[in-house]
Amino acid sequence: MFNLFKKGAVNKKIPSDYKHLLLQEEYERMLGYVFSYFNEKGEEVIKLGDGFLTVKDDTGKEMKYGFDNLVRMVAAADKDDWEQVVYSHFNKVNFSDAPYSFYFKDYGHARQYLKVLIKDEGILKTEYGADLVARKDFPGTCTVLVFDYDNQFRFLKKEDIKEWHKTEEELFHEALDNIAGEEVQIHSIKHDEGFEVFSFFSGDFSAAKMIDPEKNAEFSIGRFGAVIAIPTKGAAFCSPISDRNVMQILEMLAPVITGFFEKDPGSITASFFWYYKGVIREFPTRPTADGYVTVSLPKELEELFKSPTP
Numbered sequence: 001m002f003n004l005f006k007k008g009a010v011n012k013k014i015p016s017d018y019k020h021l022l023l024q025e026e027y028e029r030m031l032g033y034v035f036s037y038f039n040e041k042g043e044e045v046i047k048l049g050d051g052f053l054t055v056k057d058d059t060g061k062e063m064k065y066g067f068d069n070l071v072r073m074v075a076a077a078d079k080d081d082w083e084q085v086v087y088s089h090f091n092k093v094n095f096s097d098a099p100y101s102f103y104f105k106d107y108g109h110a111r112q113y114l115k116v117l118i119k120d121e122g123i124l125k126t127e128y129g130a131d132l133v134a135r136k137d138f139p140g141t142c143t144v145l146v147f148d149y150d151n152q153f154r155f156l157k158k159e160d161i162k163e164w165h166k167t168e169e170e171l172f173h174e175a176l177d178n179i180a181g182e183e184v185q186i187h188s189i190k191h192d193e194g195f196e197v198f199s200f201f202s203g204d205f206s207a208a209k210m211i212d213p214e215k216n217a218e219f220s221i222g223r224f225g226a227v228i229a230i231p232t233k234g235a236a237f238c239s240p241i242s243d244r245n246v247m248q249i250l251e252m253l254a255p256v257i258t259g260f261f262e263k264d265p266g267s268i269t270a271s272f273f274w275y276y277k278g279v280i281r282e283f284p285t286r287p288t289a290d291g292y293v294t295v296s297l298p299k300e301l302e303e304l305f306k307s308p309t310p
């Protein structure tokens with residue numbers, strides 16, 4: 001299965017980021033299915049790294065595919081289903097550009113398909129992410145404008161939006177309005193310590209809804225704002241801050257957030273954030289000598305607790 005490509009063309013050693021999900025031999029088995037898929041299409045895998053797979057078609061055109069989500073989907077599936085998972089994944093993301101030639105010329109029709117996804121900010125430093133239409137909402141991440149058509153995402157680049165003659169601010173406003181209309185499952189758990197945690201689950205847009213919790217989850221904001229976690233695109237957590245027991249909230253949520261971040265598709269960040277009156281701040285962290293990480297309150301939240309009338 002592996003002799004379909006030139007020896008050494010792709011490094012088959014499992015990256016350290018995936019070692020908690022797959023063994024080396026399992027990773028190679030998954031790559032075998034990936035190579036077979038593109039070989040059957042007459043295309044060549046030429047590079048795998050930084051979370052992206054680069055493929056060259058028979059015309060010499062290069063395409064990039066996100067790889068992290070596929071690894072997590074395979075790891076969560078029965079081994080007998082891995083080939084189907086791989087083939088289904090790439091069949092979904094391999095789509096014709098034909099519809100976009102129409103929609104990119106007609107904003108009136110295109111606007112309904114605008115959405116956003118939150119990604120690690122490192123994507124902007126890659127060759128693929130250099131020209132993406134993006135902004136920052138959560139520290140350490142970027143909010144990327146996407147075109148959600150026929151259950152397929154296209155990350156929009158600045159070249160794509162030129163003919164719409166709209167500012168990026170206008171496009172993000174439209175996209176977030178569309179996000180507000182997306183359905184999510186909301187669950188609430190009240191803890192004996194006196195705080196409540198709301199969880200938001202969906203296929204793709206739970207994290208994106210947390211960009212504007214005032215609109216999408218006003219009930220989850222307390223007197224001192226809210227603790228927010230967005231480990232993956234489809235899972236988000238929000239807890240109202242009504243008193244000073246913030247560290248208890250973080251302590252309870254930490255293993256849950258880590259679990260989602262490490263195992264679920266669409267991982268974003270395991271960090272915690274504080275939302276207050278339209279501003280999102282990250283809870284500061286500091287590594288310890290024994291390999292752990294300590295979390296502390298943002299100084300602005302500490303000052304707010306001292307204020308008599310926040």
